[in-house]
Amino acid sequence: MIFGFMAYDASSVEDEIYRAWEASGFFNPDKLPDRNQKGESYCVVMPPPNRTGTLHMGHAVMLAIQDLLIRFERMRGKKTLWIPGTDHAAIATQVKVEQMLMKEGMKNPREELGREKFLEKVVAFAEESSKTINKQIRKMGSSCDWSRERYTLDEARSRAVNEVFKMMYEDGLIERGARIVNWDPNTQTVVSDDEVVWVEEKAPFFEFQYGPFVIGTSRPETKFGDKYVVMHPDDTRYQKYQQGEKLTVEWINGPIEATIIKDEAVDREFGTGVMTITPWHDMTDFEIAERHHLTKEQVIDLHGNLLPIAGEFESMHIKEARQKVVEKLKKKGLLVNINENYIHRIATCSRGGGMIEPQILKQWFIRVTKPFALRQDTLGKWKKGDQVTLKELMREVVTSKQVTIIPERFEKIYFHWIDHLRDWCISRQIWFGHRIPVWYHHSSQVSADSLQPDKMIVSDTSPGKDWQQDPDTLDTWFSSGLWTFSTLGWPDKKEWSSLRQYHPTALLETGYDILFFWVARMILMTTYTLGEIPFKDVYLHGLVRDEQGRKMSKSLGNILDPLDLIPKYGTDAVRLSLMIGSTPGQDTRLSEAKIEGFRNFTNKLWNISRFILSVIARSESASDAAISGQEVASSMTPRNDKQQTLADIWIQHRLNQVISSVTKKLETYQFSSAGEELRDFTWGDLADWYLEIAKIEGGKKYILTQILQTLLKLWHPFMPFVTEHIWKVAGYDGMLMIEKWPDELRITHDALRMTEFDSLQRVVMDMRRLRAEQKIEPAMSITFQIIIADDRLKKWIGDNQAWIHRLTKATSIEFIKSIPSDWVTVSSGSWTIGFNPATSIDPEKERGKIEKELAEATSYITSLEQKLKDKEFIKKAPPRIVEDMKNKLQEAQEKARLLKSRLNSA
């Protein structure tokens, strides 16, 4: 039974609807109807979720928003393509699998299994994740083209990666070199600057005697090799020391020769204004050392143990060494002071959270400030062969407004990031990912500082048996940076038509937290490779937080999982709760109560539809039976369908306003506002007003069908499941998802009648209120008096007695010449209605209330009058505003007059 007594049960219909959509082929742009084939292309690539397990609320937001836009544009007749895919997420996935294996009892999975076996495990896990993720994407109702599903590590994407690497290498943008990098001893790999997370920590801050100086440090365990003592060149306290001056000082393992260095990097205010440096393990120190051509010595190995330079502390782990070094220095009388409350920031790895130890290592870098010759005309600004830098490309894209970032303020953040961007370290010492397509001749030393060109080849295949491939893999963002064009088949020449058709893509929608990681790198990679932008708009959504505004995390136990919520409330409700009530770039709080509210709305829409369909069914059977002579007030009066009532015109007019406004809002990414407006119309105007009237007027088969269909179309991008389901239940042709997005309905506008309706609507509301306050009794008679007589209005009221009765619950209406002084009146615009007051009204209370209202009205009038007397206001304000105000004044005066007369009669 389709229209049972049950509420809408999302979980029982959603899977089947999704299967039907998928089977229809309409997710695939090539299989869309003719209308779309002729339309312009609209392409969005899905930010590929990491293959690290399951989706979370952030993914749900992006899926909801992107599906909304895709469905909207598809209905508008565009040739829409939404490409789904997943990301191998190199480090994240490898770490996850390693942790799992360790839980199963392995001590060091990589060592125990070896590269090949270990990778098998990771690949198997990634495969499994991918299946789960795809299921979840479907659960959200995403209308993406599964026939074009991509994976950052699949064969075609790997080809793109190798190709871009090769191009950049040839252009001198990719370079191998020994520089100071972020080393993570936990995962045994280098990470990029953006993957470092700084955490505040309270640690003891030590001050030691270092020759004639006092130096401060929170890391004494790194200080073995500190043979340079640095101070600011303008520091008057140390003027007697000269740059390069050498002095012998007593240090941890005996006397060492220290050299004085003057450098402006030193903060004179901090501590004593003197510091020693550890160039191998500190970014700042490294830069100072570079400036002065100082020697650099490694103190800590890649596992965090001290090297022979530490003397008796050799092989000791740095954690253990700290206290011991302090003790030794204390014994030697070199410890000056300890500040236990020192707060500093330590670098940790965003994957796994272990400490980062800077190290000088030979790695691959992308040079972002090195000029290179463009391979093609680029961004409409540069010609082929022009010299530019990658930073310039990234900057130009946004300054020239070829890419718009929404909200706008992130543009500033983007520029700031570019300004501070250093060369991008792209090599990783992990196994899961794209192997660096570089081969070394076995006669060469891979670790050598410089390789002869003939000992190194960039190629995706082995040049021969004397060659071995670089053991490292690429940063995962290297491949995701190519995502908009690698997913469209680049560099395969056969795919170029598709690339030309869909690229640049229309929009990139993602969370602002990966603006640098991903968005910026896509811009870098795409402008470099293709000479064009990857997307026109960037829409950044906020992060989903819990009810109290905290980040959702496992340890807090406050995670709301879309997969738990969908069976409980339905996908449509979850989608709405993520889109309505949030603005771009702004974090949102999500609670189950909010989702519950939208579940209720889903059900409301279901009931509205159910009701409309039943009215249509009944009116059909009624007209079939040709029943005539029914009472006016009976609930289903058959009526000539063509004869439109004022209410019909009113609702169509409102619907038109909603259509144009919602369309405009969706075009400008105002999803929340669009959804709210639709909800208010659906619940307020349609359900609570028009349908109440329709119950009485009857015979609205045509218009009700028109309204319902339009409503379902408007809602479809927001809540695809329930609308598609209703469409099917109603027996309408075809699939809602490819229906044409509604244009404004053609109605004959009748401005005067519209005003009448608005007025009457207000009056009827007043009547309902009076009745609710028991000022008129349910069965008493209502008498209208048209004070400023308008025959048309009088006639209209006569014509529409039935629903006025219904809405006011009064039983009769009569017209009289004047309103008795003891009656209650309500008025609107040009006319007034009087009610025979119920005996239950407390005259004192009523009087008080009227007096209060009158006082408010009077003060409002005074303020308006004053304003209107103000010559400067009249002179300077636009006429529109003045006119508005005059009208308001008139209305207020009218209201005050009526209140006065009521007061006199009371």
Next chain:
RNA sequence: GGACGUUUAGCUCAGUUGGUUAGAGCGUUCGAUUCACAUUCGAAAGGUCGCAGGUUCGAAUCCUGCAACGUCCACCA
């Protein structure tokens, strides 16, 4: 240290180029209820728009300063 964001009803948040009695949802209170929907309907209460100045005929909106909270960035040993 720098930049950005937030501060509007008890709670969560809108408020699109400044326009005149500041909105929604939830919650609260009161009332309704066979006749699509209690996942319902009607109504009410509730706001000096963070604070202090300024610009303007007019400011939640623009400017300056301050405060609280939050985020990002930065080499402070």
